[in-house]
Amino acid sequence: MTDTQPGTAQREFFAEVAAEFLQHYRRGPRFLAVTGVPESDPGRVADALAAALRDAGQEAERADVTEGTTADAFRADVVAPFRERDAVLVVAGRGLLGPDFRGFWNFSLWVEHDPERSPDWSFVTTGQKDPLGAPREVASVLLDDTDPERPRRLWADSC
Numbered sequence: 001m002t003d004t005q006p007g008t009a010q011r012e013f014f015a016e017v018a019a020e021f022l023q024h025y026r027r028g029p030r031f032l033a034v035t036g037v038p039e040s041d042p043g044r045v046a047d048a049l050a051a052a053l054r055d056a057g058q059e060a061e062r063a064d065v066t067e068g069t070t071a072d073a074f075r076a077d078v079v080a081p082f083r084e085r086d087a088v089l090v091v092a093g094r095g096l097l098g099p100d101f102r103g104f105w106n107f108s109l110w111v112e113h114d115p116e117r118s119p120d121w122s123f124v125t126t127g128q129k130d131p132l133g134a135p136r137e138v139a140s141v142l143l144d145d146t147d148p149e150r151p152r153r154l155w156a157d158s159c
Contacts, residue, residue, distance in 0.1 A: 007149040014052035014151075017141055021088075021107045022056060030088045031079065031104050033096040036111025040145060045111050046092035053088050065093030071100035079104060097138055110139035112154060113146055 021032065034046040046062055053060035063078055082089050095101065097108055142154040 009150045014048045018052035018056050025106045029083045030106050032090045033105040033108040034092045035096040040111035040113040042092040046090045050090040059087035063091045107140045109141045112144045
């Protein structure tokens with residue numbers, strides 16, 4: 001039988017991300033996006049983050065934005081009804097940091113997933129241009145989930 005409970009490293013990682021989020025966004029309706037490269041699983045990451053927020057004493061709900069959902073429909077169907085809540089809505093989906101959706105979020109996670117990439121690799125160290133550009137650049141947190149049980153934070157700055 002396989003243990004489906006997240007491992008200690010995963011729980012600790014998402015507890016740290018939840019604490020960072022809550023340091024800045026403690027009350028009121030809060031919106032958090034989880035998106036990433038096509039090979040990633042933003043839904044799994046969003047579930048783990050929502051669980052960490054609940055463990056931190058927050059009311060946290062999950063939603064998904066499916067391909068083809070417009071920003072206007074999302075605003076009307078999901079954001080507007082949630083605005084009266086003192087809770088966190090963790091939303092997973094593709095394109096959530098694109099121009100149409102970007103303004104909804106208080107905080108966001110960009111999920112990388114590249115099993116072939118060296119842990120020391122970055123666009124800064126290689127001098128390569130980021131083909132995904134702005135979505136990756138505007139995320140609050142970048143994470144590598146190549147090993148889902150041991151997610152790790154990526155840093156995109158050149159400091």
